[in-house]
Amino acid sequence: MTGSAGAIHIRDRMSGLCSLVLPELRAVANELPERLRDVAGYHFGWYDDHGRPTIGDPGKLVRPTLTLLSARAAGGMVEHALPAALTVELVHNFSLLHDDVMDGGTVRRHRRTVWSAFGTADAILLGDALLVLAFKSLARLGQTNSATLCDTLLEMVYGQSLDLAFEKEEGITADDALAVAAGKTGALMGYACYLGALSAGTDGRRAEHFRQFGENLGIAFQLVDDILGLWGDPEAIGKPVHTDLQARKKTLPVVAALAGGTVAAGRFATRYRGRARFSAGECAELSTLIEDAGGRAAAERRARRAFADAVDALDLARPVPEAHAELLALADVLTRPDDRR
Template sequence: MTTTKDPSPVSGTIGPESIGELRSLTLSGLKAVVGRLPASLQHVAKYQFGWTDEKGRPTQGFPGKLVRPALALLCARAAGGRAEAAVPAAVAVELVHNFSVLHDDVMDGDVMRRHRRTVWAAFGTGNAVLLGDALLALAFQTVSNLGRASATVLSDALLDMVHGQAMDLALEKDTTPTLSKSLITAAGKTGALLRSACRLGALIVGADETRAALFGEFGEHLGLAFQLTDDVLGIWGDPQTTGKPVHSDLQSRKKSLPVLAALASGTPASERLALLYGRDTALPFGPDEYVELAALIEEAGGRSWTERRAHQAYADALAALEHARPEPRAAADLLALADALIHRNH
């Protein structure tokens, strides 16, 4: 579903009471489920979720932004139910998200996330892979109690995510990657799980399939917008807020959407960019070259194209949400959350 209406910033934000309640519901459910892990994985799991440091000492950290569980809980409210009913769905999607993060960090070789070392960098590849597998098992244990339809929604999302990650890996070796392929990859890697979170939240409180699918469509478009924004931050984001090194995507020569859009522009800047990006990987870029790469991508229109496409996906998300006929108060919170995701700096 598309719309020509320009998305405008939502006035206001989710109130601190709502944020605190959503976090409390999610963390309470998450800690209970993670507590079922074998003792051999407990320490690594608590580190992954930000509850302890590498030595097992308690910290005040949160397990990331908790975007996916927040969407599940808010969509339950928006469909006319209670957020508490959707806690199992919120927990399940957050477990799947962390499964994907653990495995993606291994595949991408990322050593920093959320301002500290990734699990594989801190505890080894084996522990990261095993914890990811265990979290996935816990996710399906959790959602299986909600019925076959809910388990199918989550498994469909997982298959789309895996497909998206496989395409992402293939794109890194593809000498002629296209924007269309990369958009499909982004939709699978990020949009699928947000779609699942929103759809599950609505289904659990009794929404019919058509209405739940519209909530899911809202999540899928929002996920694409989120990924497009993330790709911009991967090049131009401030490391103090992103928790990743400056120009992190350029260091790995990732063919993110801004890069592909720039390469497709047919400009002198794109030609220079192609020359640098095609250089032997045995010759790493220097600090000045990272600055040049970022400038070339921007000059070739890669940044502006990505930002425009993110705003279009955001507009599509708002149109789907409107068609889902959400409850007004919950809708306001969903819109505020969506706006914060697209107009963020980390």
């Protein structure tokens, strides 16, 4: 684990890499039809909902940063990996737009979600368009087979389908919850690292180790996100807390609490059944019961295990030393709840 100096360094490094990706993102957004171009500008924080320029939040660009650092770690140049970085960021935003529609999320990055501001149709169409642009960006790499991206997308779809189905199902296990985390988040973060390594010209076996690093990091990242969804600061994470509770999501903290076998677990299970909307006070009480039943501790333990698996996989990839240290520092920051802001 890194200290505060390491966290500051990797944040500065992320900022520098983001400055390379953002112009690429703006350029590709300009390829969209005018109507969708305005909606995309809103989604990425460049315009308000009336099309006026604003200083918004385009997101942390975690996935393209992983791509560029993986390229560097595999011995390549970050500039050569920009099409790969752009590809994964476009895919990520495609998934956000569609997921917000499916989940009914109304706030992301401190502003209304696209579907709530412009309507469901525009959100779906923009997501579709970004996915098309992702494949167009991928084609710039030439040697990369698009089938791998298709496999990643199918994993993401599977993870999202499980997430939605589990809202209404009983008997969900910890392994089920981890399958959601692996599909929704691990798949794309793994692909981000894999594609970055391939763009550096490395062989497929070595690139697979980079993928395993990203997949395990993605699981840890998602588990931390699940923890923040229950006990985080809305101002820091850019969206409300307790929305997963309202939707009866079966995240790992919830599943572990339901299986806790304690008085708190029983009380939580009784109150979590049904479909009635919880008040803010009830959500706070439920999050306390989850913690008392051991749900938070279980999620934190599993996140630490996934982090350790990510570190082991990265060692097997034999990364360039300086980039190795940066990837470890980034992984550390991404899996510390206090640093996710």
